[in-house]
Amino acid sequence: MxxxxxxxxxxxxxxxxxxxxxxxxxxxxxxGNVEGITRAVDEVDIDVKQGDFVxxxxxxxSGKSTLAKHxxxxxxxxxxxxxxxxxxxxxxxxxxxxRQEAGxxxxxxxxxxxxxxxxxxxxxxxENMGVPTEEIWQRVEESLKAVxxxxxxxxxxxxxxxGQKQRVSIAGVIAMHPxxxxxxxxxxxxxxxxxxxxxxxxxALNDVEGITIVLITHYMEEIIHADKVFVMDKGKVAxxxxxxxxxxxxxxxxxxxxxxPQVTLLAHELQxxxxxxxxxxxxxxxxxxxxxxxxxxxxxxxxxx
Amino acid sequence: MSLILDHVNYIYGGDTALAVHALKDxxxxxxxxxxxxxxxxxxSGKSTLVQHxxxxIKPTSGGVYFNGEDIHAEDYDKKKLRSKVGLVFxxxxxxxxxIDVFTDVCFGPKNLGLSRKExxxxxxxxxxxxxxxxxxxxxxxxxxxxGQKRRVAIAGVLAMKPxxxxxxxxxxxxxxxxRDExxxxxxxxxxxxxxxxxxxxxxxxxVAKYVERIIVMNKGSVLYDDAxxxxxxxxxxxxxxxxxxxxxxxxxxxxxAKGLPxxxxxxxxxxxxxxxxxxxxxxxx
Numbered sequence: 381m382x383x384x385x386x387x388x389x390x391x392x393x394x395x396x397x398x399x400x401x402x403x404x405x406x407x408x409x410x411x412g413n414v415e416g417i418t419r420a421v422d423e424v425d426i427d428v429k430q431g432d433f434v435x436x437x438x439x440x441x442s443g444k445s446t447l448a449k450h451x452x453x454x455x456x457x458x459x460x461x462x463x464x465x466x467x468x469x470x471x472x473x474x475x476x477x478x479r480q481e482a483g484x485x486x487x488x489x490x491x492x493x494x495x496x497x498x499x500x501x502x503x504x505x506x507e508n509m510g511v512p513t514e515e516i517w518q519r520v521e522e523s524l525k526a527v528x529x530x531x532x533x534x535x536x537x538x539x540x541x542x543g544q545k546q547r548v549s550i551a552g553v554i555a556m557h558p559x560x561x562x563x564x565x566x567x568x569x570x571x572x573x574x575x576x577x578x579x580x581x582x583x584a585l586n587d588v589e590g591i592t593i594v595l596i597t598h599y600m601e602e603i604i605h606a607d608k609v610f611v612m613d614k615g616k617v618a619x620x621x622x623x624x625x626x627x628x629x630x631x632x633x634x635x636x637x638x639x640x641p642q643v644t645l646l647a648h649e650l651q652x653x654x655x656x657x658x659x660x661x662x663x664x665x666x667x668x669x670x671x672x673x674x675x676x677x678x679x680x681x682x683x684x685x
Numbered sequence: 686m687s688l689i690l691d692h693v694n695y696i697y698g699g700d701t702a703l704a705v706h707a708l709k710d711x712x713x714x715x716x717x718x719x720x721x722x723x724x725x726x727x728x729s730g731k732s733t734l735v736q737h738x739x740x741x742i743k744p745t746s747g748g749v750y751f752n753g754e755d756i757h758a759e760d761y762d763k764k765k766l767r768s769k770v771g772l773v774f775x776x777x778x779x780x781x782x783x784i785d786v787f788t789d790v791c792f793g794p795k796n797l798g799l800s801r802k803e804x805x806x807x808x809x810x811x812x813x814x815x816x817x818x819x820x821x822x823x824x825x826x827x828x829x830x831x832g833q834k835r836r837v838a839i840a841g842v843l844a845m846k847p848x849x850x851x852x853x854x855x856x857x858x859x860x861x862x863x864r865d866e867x868x869x870x871x872x873x874x875x876x877x878x879x880x881x882x883x884x885x886x887x888x889x890x891x892v893a894k895y896v897e898r899i900i901v902m903n904k905g906s907v908l909y910d911d912a913x914x915x916x917x918x919x920x921x922x923x924x925x926x927x928x929x930x931x932x933x934x935x936x937x938x939x940x941x942a943k944g945l946p947x948x949x950x951x952x953x954x955x956x957x958x959x960x961x962x963x964x965x966x967x968x969x970x
Contacts, residue, residue, distance in 0.1 A: 439860035439861075439863070440830055440831040440858075440859060440860045440863055441830050441831070442860075541726065541728060542727045543727075569854075569857055571725075571727050571927055571928065572887060572889065572927065573927035573928065573929075574727060598859070598860050598864075601932065634862075637863065638860065638862070639861035639862075641932065642890060642931065642932035643932055643936055646961075649954060649955075649958045650961060653962055655962070664935055664936050665939070667936060667939075668939045668943050671940060671945060671961065671965075672940075672944070672945065674965065675945055678965060
């Protein structure tokens with residue numbers, strides 16, 4: 381692996397930074413002949429500050445998972461560079477440090493859990509890092525408490541619900557004391573309650589523990605509290621902003637095969653029907669407040685008449 | 686023509702210490718041409734129920750009747766049943782295996798012993814039904830996008846010409862547009878062919894938008910079996926069993942609590958919009 385020396389680290393950079401990141405993979409036919417090159421990530425510049433909650437949206441095949449896999453050095457840039465806490469992911473000597481600092485949680489909890497007992501599974505990461513036994517137990521306890529799964533520590537993971545399993549997976553990552561966690565569609569296979577549990581646990585990690593979160597999801601309601609949203613399309617960052625800025629652009633998101641939360645869509649539809657509502661309503665509360673103002677104004681008009 | 690489950694009980698590992706009573710006295714009638722949503726938290730018995738519909742598992746007690754015949758009777762032709770009740774499992778694209786899309790869809794009808802011509806006609810019709818363009822027919826199924834793969838897998842089941850199509854979370858992991866495309870396509874198929882569709886889903890929004898009847902499973906029993914409006918009226922009870930109502934239901938409840946005279950039973954964006962406009966308009970007069 382050649383480290384690109386021209387891309388120097390700057391000292392004010394965030395916990396995760398990509399600089400003109402390009403990732404290409406080579407498509408081959410059955411005989412192994414090169415058929416073509418696909419550019420899955422195309423000159424992406426992102427900068428995530430320590431402690432931020434960042435969401436990545438994008439349709440299937442937009443490059444968001446490929447981007448995510450660069451953050452803990454599962455994939456290496458074809459061009460450009462990725463830094464995690466100041467370490468270049470292309471620098472082989474830092475690879476284990478990077479993977480410890482940037483933990484990853486995937487879609488299917490059943491593919492990530494290996495222990496026979498919940499606490500064993502959570503202890504797997506720190507054990508592999510060579511953490512002393514005493515401290516492993518401490519970390520297991522803290523991590524399970526952080527995701528609200530401590531009372532299940534003696535259970536067998538295969539008796540848990542999807543949301544519970546996914547929280548155990550997250551605890552397994554936390555036990556490695558990462559500075560950031562990347563979650564690639566962690567709720568795609570869960571029922572509504574499981575989704576709620578996981579999102580709540582992730583938000584708590586961000587709020588309470590200050591862990592940087594990168595959440596990839598197709599559920600728009602999950603990210604209304606994010607600090608920043610990146611929308612990917614064709615390997616590029618197509619939109620970038622706060623949830624309110626992003627979700628104000630209902631039509632543009634639809635063009636990008638995405639959606640907005642139901643409450644935002646309803647507000648947008650009401651706007652189109654001539655009701656005077658602000659752009660980018662994100663929560664039920666906001667819509668109810670705005671509509672009751674509208675209703676009061678109408679009331680007054682009526683009284684005046 | 687219907688599918689009837691009569692006092693169906695199912696126990697996993699019945700003769701062991703780990704016996705789990707997965708289905709408890711299920712009684713359901715599934716008539717022709719309905720669009721049904723099946724919801725329930727993980728482990729509520731949805732998948733076990735679904736596997737009873739085409740005889741993949743046999744009830745511990747009780748019976749399953751398809752068009753009046755007991756499907757577990759000794760001389761019953763189960764192979765035929767499985768072509769009549771088509772199951773599309775979760776992540777069906779993992780079951781694609783052939784060298785190209787068209788051959789993959791031919792696999793089912795070919796195994797029914799149909800002639801080559803009939804097989805190919807059915808495969809073609811099925812691929813059209815799921816809205817896949819001709820240009821993809823001779824590509825490897827593995828080169829397609831997630832949503833396209835899933836449509837090919839559904840076409841593979843449709844090519845068997847089922848009377849009942851069961852889809853187990855057909856949209857899990859798809860982007861919002863892909864989700865809408867698949868469900869719109871299924872709704873259109875149902876309109877055009879009168880096929881019965883059972884949609885297993887974790888998305889209350891999708892269920893509210895498409896189906897006419899919802900069956901709610903909880904701990905192996907049927908908790909509710911009614912029209913979406915009626916079922917989502919019980920949103921507090923649904924929350925207690927790990928489910929929820931569509932966000933729209935909560936919006937309408939909150940508006941009512943704030944004194945806006947809207948009916949609380951809207952479950953889709955369109956209904957909610959009309960209801961809010963009506964309520965505001967009423968005040969205008």
